[in-house]
Amino acid sequence: MIGARLRHAVGRETRGVDIVASLNLVGILLLALSPAFLVPTGVALGYREPPVPFLAAGAITAAAGLLLARATAGTRRVGIREGFLVVSLVWLLVPASGCLPYLLSGEKALASPLDAYFESMSGFTTTGSSVLSDAAVLNDSLAFWRQFTMWLGGIGIIVLALAVLPRLRVGGRQLFETEAPGPEVEPLTVTIRQTARRFLILYAGITFAAIVALVLVGVTGLDDEMGPYDAISHSLATVATGGFSPRTQGLVEFGAATHWVVLFFMVVSGTNFALMYVALARGGLRVFGRDEEFRLYLGLLGAASIVVVADLLRTSVAGGEEAVRHALFNVTSLMTTTGFATADFNEWGSLAVAVLVGVMFLGASAGSSSGSIKVVRHVIIWKMLRRELDQTVHPELVAPLRLNGRVVEERALRGVIVFVILYLGLVALGAMAVLADPASRALEIGAFDALAAAATTLGNVGPALGAAGPFGSYAHYGDGSKAVLTALMGLGRIEIIPVVVLLSRNYWRA
């Protein structure tokens, strides 16, 4: 009834999009999120901390979802057109629901709704930027929730990346509509539900492996700091390429063994999940060698690390195993958009810092939970560049562009270019917005720092430079900057275009 009235009320101007059906799906998804609050409730009970914030947040989320779903119930189906609206709304509302425990707990460090929303958005988008000067002020259950939002966001992102965005043809994502890397491999089932189920097992499996590995590091005495709680929290944030840590100094508080384990799982988590699934299902590692994105992903990780190692040695910041470990770890962390740090790279030489900011623009594989531009788009752009040069000399040449031997349609190529241009434009705009904020002057945020802040949030990386460096936080950023950076996190996560599409008048028209 209400649905019919609502549909009638909004129907006239927005004949092109079924808003009611979209809201219905958003309601159902919120409802589906609500049981997740039971996990931190359990943690709270275990640590004898108040479970009420989580129960209340879960109840509110469930009630809101149910109300929305009921009010808009109908038989209309959500199509591709509605997908843009649903994706945008979900990534607006889920962080809102996720910040309720922070607000309800009365935690002073997150008392401001904007701060709580920033922290929650950073969690669900697996960014890892924080407004907390010291993450250790949170009690165990809140800190766990903060880690858990990342893990939840991570699986949401993988489904988004492999099942939803390809359908919406966002930023050339149609490339991955069928994920099979070769004709001999069966195409992965396309329905979202099946995709989610399939990758959830893989995702959970990798998380479990990471937890076991870290627990072993602690148990065997390789790193006495690593207890079960830390093992679980850091694994949740690693597999989601998130980067939150419940510790004040993050991973610096742990030893070399922990660093190498986390490094390994960051590399794994930055790999295309569809590729890993095929490798597991067919029991062959050769699919990795044949995948162009994977090869470049490892190649770029290696190349950037070598430059950073060289610069660390040259500037005598570190030497030996330490230099290699810090360089590899921090390059991998920033490139996979995880955001952990084993050292304060604010103190490193300019070349190393430039490389670290540079890799923020690379991202990891497209079918992972990492953010940023993603390696595959760089592969495409490189190939287009070469083709342009070829066609400059040979104007009549017809050269379809191939990825892993399969032809990429020209529309997908244009999608990639549009995405990258929008991405770079938003980084520039975001940096300007941060610099325009009066609070930024007091923090002595320079142009490069602002650029890093915009790049790190849009790319869902986490740490930036200066005050917001690996051991700093966004606590003292102005509210305007925080709002802009929160928006960038959300935009980066859903790859910008769904939101931009909503801004065009033609989207709403029939």
Added chain:
Amino acid sequence: MRILVIGAGQVGATIVAALHSDHDLTVIDLDPGRLSALSHHYDVTTVEGDGASRRSLQQAGVKDVNLLIACTSRDEVNIISSMLTKKLSPETKTIVRTTKVEYLEVWQERQLDADFLVSSELETAYAISSLIGVPAARQTDVFAGGQVQIVEFDVEDTSGTPDVIGVPLRRAQIPADSKVASIIRGGAMRIPRGGESIQAGDRIIIIGSPEAARQWSEIMARGVGRVEDVVIFGCGRIGTAVARVLLDQGIGVRMVEAVAARAREVAEEFPEARVYQATGVEPDFLERERIGAAKAAIFAMRDDAKNLYAATLARLHGVRFGIAVVHESISERVFEKSGVAIPINPRSITAEEIVRFARDPRTQQVAMLEGDRYEVLDITVRGESKLANRPFRELPMTGSLIGAVIRDGQALFPHGDDMLMPGDRAILFTESRRVGEVERAL
């Protein structure tokens, strides 16, 4: 032998001309004009009707026919008439002319009811490849669904390695699963014995597995300047079939196609080739792309006149060797007169191939090498054959050699101790004049 020919077009007419004196021919065609022209020249029975209709086939007396040749220009008509014939008269052998390589693949998997398929495209492609004089694998024939290959090589001064060339065959490092079927030296062909050796300047013929054929190509291509650059104008079915054959031999191919959508399609299908969207008759394009530097140019556009123009223009730009695919008989003479390109007529090639088969229906595939001097036969060994149930070592070497046998669908490359069994399909190599002798013996 009673033969029924479906289709009295160019191919049908060529076949009738070749077979009418020795066989009893009936021709079916829809066009009375073509039929009367044929019956005017040759002593043949004609039936006006559709070859894909059961009534026409019955009217033509399909039940008493030994061989059906379905050679209209339409694949589907040819296939249906073969299928109907197999139903109406199971004893009749059938030959089907096809233009699609896909049908050939289906037939090789025994999914198509016909005894023999001739693909115009593929036959033309092989003919062109062989004209270009590619040093590796000049001509490849395929038997038993690709399990057995016949490959012919010119041994150059520089080719090969000392462990293969110039040493007695029994000591030479010859790829496993292959046999040197023949050595042609100074116009004489001989089936070599273990004491003889391959010399530079010889032409040799190999029977073997696909892997062995590939190894032979490598051995022979060593030291020989590879043909790097062939330009194909026109990416129709013949153009692409030629491209496929050349690319498979590792030759660099440039393809020129005027229609944008087709150019894109071809570029997607042939990642190894360079595809240009151009008409082929723009001087600017020819100049810019240095078409004159190509080793050979193949003109496979639809229009004979356009091919002639393009071939002439290409000659002006320095192309020394041109081959033109022609569609009208008269065009062959036009091209010969002009001298700008060697004409290849797919219809004549198809007809020749069919005629070869018609000589002996028991022979499943016939590949003619070196004109009429020797042939590769694919013959099923009869139970009453004197040679059956004997080891290969004891078989007489009467100017022929069994390169492979197909037993239960599997190719075997026999050694001296293996036995020849009744029901085996023997792929054998023989001098043309001994074909009858061999067929009687098996």
